[in-house]
Structure formats: C-alpha cells, structure tokens
Amino acid sequence: xxxxxxxxxxxxxxxxxxxxxxxxxxxxxxxxxxxxxxxxxxxxxxxxxxxxxxxxxxxxxxxxxxxxxxxxxxxxxxxxxxxxxxxxxxxxxxxxxxxxxxxxxxxxxxxxxx
Amino acid sequence: xxxxxxxxxxxxxxxxxxxxxxxxxxxxxxxxxxxxxxxxxxxxxxxxxxxxxxxxxxxxxxxxxxxxxxxxxxxxxxxxxxxxxxxxxxxxxxxxxxxxxxxxxxxxxxx
Numbered sequence: 001x002x003x004x005x006x007x008x009x010x011x012x013x014x015x016x017x018x019x020x021x022x023x024x025x026x027x028x029x030x031x032x033x034x035x036x037x038x039x040x041x042x043x044x045x046x047x048x049x050x051x052x053x054x055x056x057x058x059x060x061x062x063x064x065x066x067x068x069x070x071x072x073x074x075x076x077x078x079x080x081x082x083x084x085x086x087x088x089x090x091x092x093x094x095x096x097x098x099x100x101x102x103x104x105x106x107x108x109x110x111x112x113x114x
Numbered sequence: 115x116x117x118x119x120x121x122x123x124x125x126x127x128x129x130x131x132x133x134x135x136x137x138x139x140x141x142x143x144x145x146x147x148x149x150x151x152x153x154x155x156x157x158x159x160x161x162x163x164x165x166x167x168x169x170x171x172x173x174x175x176x177x178x179x180x181x182x183x184x185x186x187x188x189x190x191x192x193x194x195x196x197x198x199x200x201x202x203x204x205x206x207x208x209x210x211x212x213x214x215x216x217x218x219x220x221x222x223x224x225x
Contacts, residue, residue, distance in 0.1 A: 004157070033212065033213075035215070040217060041217060042118075042120075042203060042215045042216050042217035042218050043158070043203060043205075043215035044215075045212050045213070045215075048212055056211065056212045058212070090158070092157075102148060102160035102163065103160070103213060104160075105150075105157030105158045105159070106157050107155065107156055107157045108157055
C-alpha cells in the first residue's frame with residue numbers, strides 16, 4: 001500500500017509570491033490534515049479536510065488555505081509569502097475524520113522563502 | 115499557548131540504557147495521547163499511544179506512562195539502541211479532534 005505522497009519535496013520562493021503544495025493520501029483514507037513544522041515550534045496544525053469539507057482549522061492567517069478533491073487528494077496554498085513561512089509542511093491522512101488513532105504522515109514539502 | 119509541552123529539546127543516552135522522554139499538557143480534557151518518531155528528511159511515524167482511561171501501555175521496548183493528576187506523559191525506551199536516535203513528538207487529542215503536538219525532543223543514543 002503506497003504511503004502519503006507530497007509534492008514538491010523542496011521549493012524556493014521569494015517574498016510576496018504564492019505557493020501550492022499537493023498531497024495524495026493513502027488509498028482509502030478520506031481525511032487529510034496539514035501541519036507546519038518549524039524549529040522550536042514543533043508541529044502546528046493548519047487544517048483538516050474530510051469529504052471535500054474543511055473540518056478543523058488552526059490558528060493561521062487567511063493567507064493559508066486548502067482544499068480537498070473528490071478523490072481525497074488535497075492541496076494547500078500560501079499567498080503573499082513571508083520569510084516566516086519557511087518551514088516543512090507535512091500532510092497526514094487517516095481513514096476517517098474524528099477517528100481516534102494515528103495519523104500517517106508524508107515526507108513533507110520543505111519551503112524556503114527568500 | 116502551547117497546550118502540549120516537551121521541555122527538554124534534547125537528550126543523550128548511552129546504548130543499552132533507558133531513555134525517558136517527558137511531555138506535559140495543560141488541558142485535562144485530552145482523552146488520547148500518542149508518541150511519534152521522526153528521522154531527518156522523513157515524515158513522523160507513529161510509535162505508541164495511550165487512552166486517558168489507562169496509565170500504562172507497553173509495546174516491546176517502548177512503554178508510555180500517563181499521570182493524569184500531574185498532566186504528565188512519559189515514554190520509556192529500554193534498552194536504547196543507536197537506531198532510536200531521532201526526534202520524538204508527543205501529541206494529544208480531545209474527542210477525536212485534531213492532534214496537538216509538542217515541540218519535540220531530539221534523542222541521541224551513543225555507543
């Protein structure tokens with residue numbers, strides 16, 4: 001069974017640009033969550049999607065947005081990039097939203113903002 | 115506000131000895147706790163979990179202890195192996211809601 005796949009793995013952007021990251025969950029998983037990892041901050045929850053609907057949202061500005069498609073694939077977008085947006089963005093999937101248990105993470109997309 | 119805290123950013127342990135990683139939380143309503151391990155350039159992988167109705171869960175070399183009165187969680191690794199060197203994150207959830215992670219502890223196991 002293929003794991004969670006994130007693309008691109010690495011990217012460099014400049015301030016003011018926007019970026020779109022993609023995540024393909026494990027086959028059969030319908031819930032996709034996004035996390036931001038920065039040094040000293042751990043994993044900060046961005047949002048969770050289930051059945052194309054945003055189920056939960058973390059404390060991030062509106063520049064951070066996401067969506068989920070009918071095949072459960074998800075994208076997240078960051079507009080008007082700032083230097084502080086440099087981070088590892090992790091996507092995780094699980095079979096259903098609201099299911100106690102583990103998340104399955106992808107390898108992440110490392111974003112550098114110059 | 116950091117609801118899940120890992121106050122030790124790093125820990126160094128000799129191979130064969132016990133590694134104890136600690137985690138504190140502030141929300142007494144959390145009902146499920148998990149530990150994840152993360153190697154460089156890889157995503158976090160699930161290690162072990164515990165429900166709030168239990169105080170101990172064991173899986174091979176890994177044991178998680180939960181002290182609800184102290185709002186404290188710990189992960190014991192016995193015996194520690196060099197392959198255990200990684201960053202360990204604890205996480206908590208409430209009513210099957212989103213997972214809230216700590217800031218991580220970097221464990222180094224040396225020969």
